[in-house]
Amino acid sequence: MPATSKAQQRAAGAALAAKRGEMARSKLQGASRDMYDSMSEKELEDLAETDHRGLPEKKD
Secondary structure, eight states, X not given: OXXXXXXXXXXXXXXXXXXXXXXXXXXXXXXXXXXXXXXXXXXXXXXHTSOOTTOOSSOO
16 A cells, blocks of 8 residues: 555654664654554555655655
8 A cells, every 4th residue: 555645655654763763752753653553564565665656745
């Protein structure tokens, strides 16, 4: 499942980093914290690896 916006892709990347222990969970905010709690590492990888080209900054 690819990300639908650049903001979603970045949030997934932050959540993935926290899930892997590369950053503290306490540094997560908003959508990335929700993603951390509700998604598996594989799901986060799928969102985070989406290419930025052609994606809107935010989804309407």
